[in-house]
Amino acid sequence: MSVRPDETESKENAEFRREARAWIAANKPAHPGFKLPQSFLEVESERQFTFLREWQRKVFDAGYLGLDWPAEYGGKGDPLKRQRIVSQELNRAGAPFLVNVIGLQWAGPTILAVGNEEQKKRYLKPILSAEEIWCQGFSEPGAGSDLASLSTAAEATADGWLVTGHKVWTTLAHFAKWMILLARTDQAAHKYAGISYFLFPMDAPHVTVQPLVKMSGEGGFNQVIFDKAPMPKSALLGQLGQGWQIAMTTLTFERGAAEGTGGGQSTPTESSARAVAKLAARVRREGHLAAGDAVIRDRAAQLWIEEEALRLTGQRARIAALNMDDRPLATRLMNKLVFSELGQRLSEFACEVLGPDATLWVGDPQAPDKAEWPRAYMNSFGVTIGGGTSEVQRNIIGERVLGLPKTK
């Protein structure tokens, strides 16, 4: 059978891909023998964190992170395509994810986009090296989907601000050195105009980080309480009162609608439908292999179709002529919604395929794949809810892309 080379990739990029692949193969750490988190949302223990941080450090030291960030901030100033190649190769190799995801993909690109020179010089390189971990202080107990109703306040003092309030769902806060923080700086202004965006030092006094336990029983998730916690003037990102617009920039990166990555996006290249098909080839249901069941086969094929459709949609999003001229952003803005819901259906389907053994939880010696599937299903809600729920995503797409009347 003829296998043709990828003629659309330049010689230089193809060579770079080969090098990256070889480096990853030689340096990918062996499984440490203890339970690893499925994503950055589940990093609970010190040893998990240390293992992942060391891996990111190694990738950075080898020159495979921050490729598209400017050299003066620790990057390499290469085209984004180079970082994409590394991410693809990391995924292909099944390498551990890069733990400083909030820094690499949300905080970093936002600082690059709106930060001043001093901030870019100060914050970007330690993001790449994982020396300084970032967390995100957006949601509050009373401000979820209606984020702009947030009430955490930053009160101006002679040399900065005092923060008082309560942030929730703060992944990685227990390891973080910095937080991207939204706080109200003008109580009188309209709710969108009164918000500012800060780079808050997590080692400040009067800050309490409390773990929250997720429905899966895992940690990695926190709430952060501020009781007149001080931050300096230099903590402000952009202009006072500009926080909402800057937050939207961050969310665009977070939802994958814009690529701002320093690298390390953990999208598996091995088809998950493929993984479920392999699972079905091992599982027996009522005496027969699940892989022989016509209904299971049909549903797996459907999920495979949607996975490929999503992958090709990501590829098509970059070609203007293949997008609808009345909604050029549709293929980008739908990414988070489709990706998260498809992942959820896949992991739920895997649980169904497992039959009675889907009820065996982490720790049971007979649990198939160490209960990875029911765990993945529970954790999938972190993705359909975090970063804007699917319901909010549908409002955004309906209003901004299709021009339907606004909900608010």
Place this chain on the structure above:
Amino acid sequence: MSAATPIKLEVPTDFGCTEEHALLRAEARRFLSERLPIAELRKLADAGVGFDRALWKELAQLGWVGLVFPEADGGAGLGWLHVEIVMEEMGRRLVPGPFLASLLAGVAIAESGSNAQRERLLPAIASGDLVATIALCEAGGVFEADGVGATAEAVDGGFLLRGQKTHVICGTDAGLVVAPFREPSGRIALFAVELPATGVSVEAEVCIDPTRPTARVGFDGVRVAAQARLDGDGAAAWHAMLVRGFAALAAEQVGGAESVLLITRDYAVARKQFDRQIGFFQAVKHPIVDMMCGIELARSLATGAAAALDAAAGRTAPGPPSHQDAGAETLARMAKSMVSDVYCNAVRKGVQLHGGYGFTWDCDVHFYFRRAMWSRSMLGDGIHHRRWLAERLFEG
């Protein structure tokens, strides 16, 4: 088609898309929006005209009928991404007539006809003078080569054809029908039979979609000349044609679903109840968003299938390493499966969200509804294609 073929679906990074494709889309959209506004289509449908010869000639003059036929055979020698674009635009306007059938008949002839057969038939099809169609189905919905039951038997200097074909697009208007028959050896041969012919009965079906009239075509011991039998491997040519048909029909379905989306969106903005535009309500807004997401996903598959076909034909540089033609078939089946469901979902929601008006003949959505129903069931629905895809997913 072996299950051992590795599954690699890479299409060229840029889908092989050029400026020329963008121009074709703009031209197609402009021509069809002027030539076939929905009021015009309504007139044709109300008059029961599923084949409009004047329109057919215009499409041929634009070069669309022979879009992918080789230039040497009177075609434009263009690729499947061009077809994807033209079909999508025609789907938006529900263009009536035998476009799909003529395209596929021509593909089968181009794939397996001798030089003489190609020279005699393809230029005439491309020019619109010879209306060609394809006999896709037999009783029981069989359409893939394995299930063909109609027979061809060699008799002194010619062949005797027997069998019943159904759902033949524009069968009553066609001057040529390409159909598969099984020979005594068990092999499939394709025949291009000129119509009318003695012993060939053509009976119009009452089709759910008035813009896509179909017929039952019976071959009751029909005597044809030796030259009616296409030269090449019939099963291979039929298969190659079907794969292209999956992609082409999927593209047309994407276009139809797109129109339903826009019609429904506009209605949700214009219509007021409870003192508000109904599109304000999330029970209306969210299904429209889901409709759009489904269409965009399906469009990527249809475009990807076309791009993979072009890469397989060596028209464009392929994506990363793969067995391209297997990729093209996989994508074409994925596209046909997904868009069949997406289009039917769009028309179901489209009717529902228009409320009482949606349930009337006056509302345009039912024309799309009919086309969606027709298209889902032709050339394999999701159930059919997912069975094939599961073979590759589980055994590949």
